[in-house]
Amino acid sequence: MRLPAFIDDLSIEPRVYHEQLREWCRSMRASHPVVFDDESKSWLVFRYEDVVRVQSDYATFSSERSLNRDRRPGPRRDQPSIIELDPPRHRQMRSLLTASFSARTIAEMAPQIEHIVDELLDEVLARKRVDWMDSFANPLPVMVISDMLGMPREKWRQFKAWNDALTSDDEEAEQANKLFTEYFERSIEERRREPRQDILSLLINSEVDGEHLSHDELIGFCFTLFIAGNITTTNILGNAFLCFDAHPETFQRLRGQPELVPSAVEEILRYMPPFRAGPNDLVLGRVAKRDVEIGGEQIQAGEYVQINRLSANFDEQIFPNPEHFDIERNPNRHQSFGHGIHFCIGAPLARLETKIALTKLAQRIKAIHIAEDELPEQVRNSLLFGMKRLFVELS
Numbered sequence: 119m120r121l122p123a124f125i126d127d128l129s130i131e132p133r134v135y136h137e138q139l140r141e142w143c144r145s146m147r148a149s150h151p152v153v154f155d156d157e158s159k160s161w162l163v164f165r166y167e168d169v170v171r172v173q174s175d176y177a178t179f180s181s182e183r184s185l186n187r188d189r190r191p192g193p194r195r196d197q198p199s200i201i202e203l204d205p206p207r208h209r210q211m212r213s214l215l216t217a218s219f220s221a222r223t224i225a226e227m228a229p230q231i232e233h234i235v236d237e238l239l240d241e242v243l244a245r246k247r248v249d250w251m252d253s254f255a256n257p258l259p260v261m262v263i264s265d266m267l268g269m270p271r272e273k274w275r276q277f278k279a280w281n282d283a284l285t286s287d288d289e290e291a292e293q294a295n296k297l298f299t300e301y302f303e304r305s306i307e308e309r310r311r312e313p314r315q316d317i318l319s320l321l322i323n324s325e326v327d328g329e330h331l332s333h334d335e336l337i338g339f340c341f342t343l344f345i346a347g348n349i350t351t352t353n354i355l356g357n358a359f360l361c362f363d364a365h366p367e368t369f370q371r372l373r374g375q376p377e378l379v380p381s382a383v384e385e386i387l388r389y390m391p392p393f394r395a396g397p398n399d400l401v402l403g404r405v406a407k408r409d410v411e412i413g414g415e416q417i418q419a420g421e422y423v424q425i426n427r428l429s430a431n432f433d434e435q436i437f438p439n440p441e442h443f444d445i446e447r448n449p450n451r452h453q454s455f456g457h458g459i460h461f462c463i464g465a466p467l468a469r470l471e472t473k474i475a476l477t478k479l480a481q482r483i484k485a486i487h488i489a490e491d492e493l494p495e496q497v498r499n500s501l502l503f504g505m506k507r508l509f510v511e512l513s
Contacts, residue, residue, distance in 0.1 A: 119153045119162075125394075132494045132505065133360055136390060140441065143429035152413030160403065160422035161415065166433035166453070168413050169425040172404055173457040176204050179404035179423055181460065199338045201460060208459060210326045211335075215343075215463055218266070218317050224466040227262070231471055234261050235478050243482065243512060247489065250508045255355035259471055263347030267340070268316030269305070281345060286499055302340040306333075317343065343464075351468045353392030353497075353504030354383075355475060360505070361386055363488040365443050372445070372480040379480070382445035383472045388431045388452035389443050394503050427453040485513040 124130060124138050143164060146153065151165045163169055172179045181202050200211045217223060238254050248254075260274040260281070269277065283294035305318060313319040321331060321339055331339070362369040372378055404423045409416065417423060430453045432440040437447070455462040462468070479486075488494060489509040497506045 119150065119155055121155065121157065126500065128496050128498055128500075130496075132496050132503075133364065135496065136360075136503070139394070139428060140432055143426060143432060146426075147429060147433060152415040154415075158422075158424070160424050161412075161417055163413065163423060163425045164429040165413065166430040166436045169427060169430040169453055170457050171412065172423055172425050173453075173460065176459055178407055178410050180204050180407050181208070181404060199342050201342065205459065212459075212463065214321060214324045214326070214331075214339075215317075218320060219463045219466060221466045224470055227467075228470060228474065230265065231258075231262055231474050232478070234258060235474050239478055239482060247509065247511045250359055250510045251352070251356055251505050252507070254475070255352050255505070255508075258355070258475065259348035259351035259468075262351075262467070262471060263344055266316065266347065267305075267318050267344060268309070268314050277344070278348075281348065282497075284341075285345060285349060285502065286497075298341065298344075299337060302337050305340075306336055346462070346464050347467065349502065349504075350392050350462070350464065351471045353502060354386060354468060354472050356505035356508050357390040357392065357503070358386045358472070358476065359486060359488065359508060359510060360494065361390055361443055362486045366485065368443065368445050369480070369486055372476065373484070376477055376480055378445055379473050379476050380469075381448065381450070382476060383469055384450045384452065385443060385445050385447050386472075387454040388437070388447070388450055390503070391428055391431060391452070391454040392502060392504055393427065393454075394501060425453075427456075483512045487511045487513075 122138075122142055124135070125142075127135075130138070146162075146164045151163070152168060153162050153164075154160070155162050163172055182198065182204050200208060203211060235258065238258060242248050242250075242253050245253075256278050257274050260278050261271045264271050264274060264277060280294040280298045283290040284298065306322060309316075309319045309322055313323065318340065321336060324331060368382065372382060404425075406417045406419050406421050406423055408419045411417070412423075431437070434440055436451065455465040455468075487510065489511055492507075492509045494505050494509075495507040497504045
């Protein structure tokens with residue numbers, strides 16, 4: 119099988135691109151739910167139940183050695199990051215972050231997040247027409263994760279620039295990797311001398327099997343937490359505006375029924391998740407540890423398997439009328455945060471930030487319109503689906 123030509127064309131208007139993705143995935147679920155892609159040399163999995171199976175059965179579908187380390191964001195190192203570990207090591211490493219990212223701990227951050235949201239919205243609403251990404255969707259999650267890691271919030275633009283370079287397909291990634299690594303190394307040394315009440319200090323003092331984390335493991339955690347802690351929320355906040363612009367009645371319902379905000383967040387995540395549907399998502403990849411049959415296809419041990427979460431989110435067998443954007447959809451078992459042992463540890467934080475942002479928006483503005491004279495622009499990234507620029511007019 120060869121991928122359709124549009125998959126790599128990031129110049130396509132985002133809403134058109136997303137519609138083409140959905141159409142392609144619908145066709146693949148019906149005709150080739152599990153298929154071998156000749157270009158990426160990997161199996162692609164499209165149906166919901168198969169996507170869940172690959173993520174759940176780590177004994178068969180391993181995350182170890184599944185990433186091409188020359189292409190993943192973060193430092194080039196010998197130690198694997200948490201996203202490319204299987205149990206028991208994965209369980210040990212993830213347990214270090216459980217308390218910091220528990221639902222209760224994240225919920226206690228609500229007042230702090232509300233304060234940041236109010237300050238950003240004050241500036242946005244003073245201008246009426248803004249680039250939503252630059253003015254709100256980018257700074258909010260970067261400021262929040264910076265606070266959690268003990269990094270200076272006021273440097274969010276610098277951190278965001280490094281983050282974007284790391285997760286882009288351009289030549290600036292290596293320089294950003296170097297600068298970010300040097301910054302994290304200085305931060306680690308500062309906390310060794312003077313510990314603080316932040317996640318980084320917690321990690322430095324943590325032990326696994328009686329041993330402290332190595333230098334590479336600490337740096338890897340810093341990269342993983344910072345990138346995962348902001349990029350998902352940024353893309354959700356941008357994609358939400360695409361959804362509301364296409365379905366303006368849903369935003370009006372939120373204004374009158376703010377209790378619908380949590381389910382609206384879940385539907386945005388399902389309908390327009392912050393990633394693409396091509397075979398380039400290295401984070402979602404697995405390696406078959408044994409010969410296995412899935413979706414009627416025989417996969418050999420050692421072969422690469424990639425799941426398509428966007429396709430799973432539109433599977434007609436799971437979601438009635440999946441093409442309909444329904445902010446009251448229940449149940450909504452989307453796969454946008456994953457499944458199984460690698461379920462996104464930052465999901466409670468992303469949900470809380472988005473919920474607070476949408477609640478405040480519904481309280482303070484009457485309508486959202488994407489500017490007609492400047493079309494939305496996608497991020498230049500083969501893995502992520504989000505907006506680079508999104509000019510909006512707020513009433």
